[in-house]
Amino acid sequence: MLKAEVVMTSYRTDQVGEQVREEIMSIIRRDLKDPRIGFVSITSVRMSPDLRQARVRVSVLGNPDEKKASIAGLVSARGLIRHELGKRLQNLKFSPELRFEIDPSIEYSVHIAELLKEVLPPASTVDEGEEGTTP
Numbered sequence: 699m700l701k702a703e704v705v706m707t708s709y710r711t712d713q714v715g716e717q718v719r720e721e722i723m724s725i726i727r728r729d730l731k732d733p734r735i736g737f738v739s740i741t742s743v744r745m746s747p748d749l750r751q752a753r754v755r756v757s758v759l760g761n762p763d764e765k766k767a768s769i770a771g772l773v774s775a776r777g778l779i780r781h782e783l784g785k786r787l788q789n790l791k792f793s794p795e796l797r798f799e800i801d802p803s804i805e806y807s808v809h810i811a812e813l814l815k816e817v818l819p820p821a822s823t824v825d826e827g828e829e830g831t832t833p
Contacts (some may be wrong), residue, residue, distance in 0.1 A: 702731075702753060706800070710749075711744075711745040711746075711749065714790070715742070715745045715752065716743070716796065718787070719740045719742065719743040719746065719754075720741045721782070721783055721786050721787065722743070722754060722779060722783070722796075723739075723740050724816060725782045725783070726740075726779075728779070729778070729782060730771075732771040732775055733771075734767040734770055735762050735767075735768050735771040735772060735775075736759065736764050736767070736768045737759040737760070737823065738756050738757070738768050738772070739756070739757045739804075740756055740757075741755045741801045741803065741804070743755070744795065744821060746794075748791060750794055750795060751795045751796060751797065752792055752794040752796050753797050754797065754799070755799055755800075755801035756768070756772065756799065756800060756804070757800075757801045757804045757805070758800065765800060766783050766788050769798055772798045776796050776798070779796060780794070781793070800821060
């Protein structure tokens, strides 16, 4: 029975994490006016089992200086974001403590795609023999 409880807890933390992710994105888009925060995307939110802490993984477009500035802007707005989360998430007893970190996965996938373009031959979109024929 302990295993079922762990699965339920994991499901609950995943659900709350997704809800927190959506709300943080909404807060960033609508409420934050910090010019340091550039084009950011929240890729995932990992909640602690007691739902009191959240690791927010952020993907930022731009050079390393812009990334640092965006994270600094998010860290400085952490109190406002947490306050807004408390108002919006009525199903939680506590507003989670937020920890922002860079998620390099999107940047890495773009890098891999560029490497594959260099290595693989270009694919043709239409076969020459089938063009204009209908059954």
